[in-house]
Amino acid sequence: MVTTRDITTRLLLEINHEVEHLERMNRSTKVTDGLERDVHTFAILKHDFENAGFASTEIKKRLKQSGIAPATIRRAAIASYELEMNIVVHSDGGRITAEYGPDEVVILSEDSGPGIEDVDKAMEQGFSTANEWIRSLGFGAGMGLPNVKSVSDEFSIESSANGTTVRSVIGFDTVK
Amino acid sequence: MLKVGQLETELGYTVFTMMEPDATTTDGYTSDLLSDVMGNAAEGSTLITIQAHKNTVAVASLIGMRAIILCNGRTPTEDMVGAAMKEHIAIFGTDESQFTVSYRLAKALGKV
Numbered sequence: 001m002v003t004t005r006d007i008t009t010r011l012l013l014e015i016n017h018e019v020e021h022l023e024r025m026n027r028s029t030k031v032t033d034g035l036e037r038d039v040h041t042f043a044i045l046k047h048d049f050e051n052a053g054f055a056s057t058e059i060k061k062r063l064k065q066s067g068i069a070p071a072t073i074r075r076a077a078i079a080s081y082e083l084e085m086n087i088v089v090h091s092d093g094g095r096i097t098a099e100y101g102p103d104e105v106v107i108l109s110e111d112s113g114p115g116i117e118d119v120d121k122a123m124e125q126g127f128s129t130a131n132e133w134i135r136s137l138g139f140g141a142g143m144g145l146p147n148v149k150s151v152s153d154e155f156s157i158e159s160s161a162n163g164t165t166v167r168s169v170i171g172f173d174t175v176k
Numbered sequence: 177m178l179k180v181g182q183l184e185t186e187l188g189y190t191v192f193t194m195m196e197p198d199a200t201t202t203d204g205y206t207s208d209l210l211s212d213v214m215g216n217a218a219e220g221s222t223l224i225t226i227q228a229h230k231n232t233v234a235v236a237s238l239i240g241m242r243a244i245i246l247c248n249g250r251t252p253t254e255d256m257v258g259a260a261m262k263e264h265i266a267i268f269g270t271d272e273s274q275f276t277v278s279y280r281l282a283k284a285l286g287k288v
Contacts, residue, residue, distance in 0.1 A: 057234070060238060074219070078239070081235070137210075138210040141209040144211050147211055150215070
């Protein structure tokens with residue numbers, strides 16, 4: 001039998017779920033060169049495997065709504081997912097920002113540390129500092145950053161003890 | 177080309193969730209490394225793996241895979257099944273190894 005208590009509990013759960021969803025994403029607009037750009041920011045928590053993939057899924061949805069070519073969406077999905085996972089797996093937490101322009105989407109990953117000791121090494125295929133547990137989940141194969149670089153039209157990475165910033169630009173007209 | 181439902185009816189795999197039996201799968205990819213899957217698997221393919229957790233669904237969904245076959249008797253976590261239902265990705269299970277599933281699927285897809 002369904003009681004009013006069941007209904008209230010269920011409604012509260014749904015509200016919590018919705019609030020969490022809103023808390024993870026923050027929308028704003030930015031004006032560059034007279035053009036208004038949509039900017040979506042996603043907060044990513046350390047070791048939050050439960051919600052990993054949320055930012056990339058939202059980015060994918062947004063590009064799909066804009067009628068962007070599937071191959072381009074795939075490149076943006078790969079870049080954003082790998083960057084999102086890097087924050088979850090390796091950092092103390094951070095955020096992913098997607099800035100949608102008329103010709104490209106800029107994906108920015110920023111975390112608050114502890115930084116990458118050797119950035120050149122981190123860019124090498126197969127190099128990883130992930131622990132056994134992370135590896136057992138299928139992550140930490142040392143392919144993340146090389147994957148991001150290979151799908152990006154522009155790629156840059158900066159790292160210090162205060163945090164790591166990665167910028168990936170996915171052009172809508174590029175065939176890769 | 178194969179219908180997702182045929183993974184049950186023709187190859188005999190156990191269904192954990194299958195929202196769209198008529199969806200088609202055109203290829204297969206065998207890997208337990210999710211970044212490898214992300215970077216290299218083709219859209220519309222079936223993932224053959226032992227990674228029975230929710231993040232596998234996120235990867236499969238982002239690159240447009242239609243089905244996941246869990247090998248060596250692995251069973252999905254509850255939240256993995258929930259995520260797959262939401263994303264309309266089918267999950268199957270089998271006691272067969274990744275090698276056996278790979279060649280059986282390749283044969284069914286007419287790849288060999």
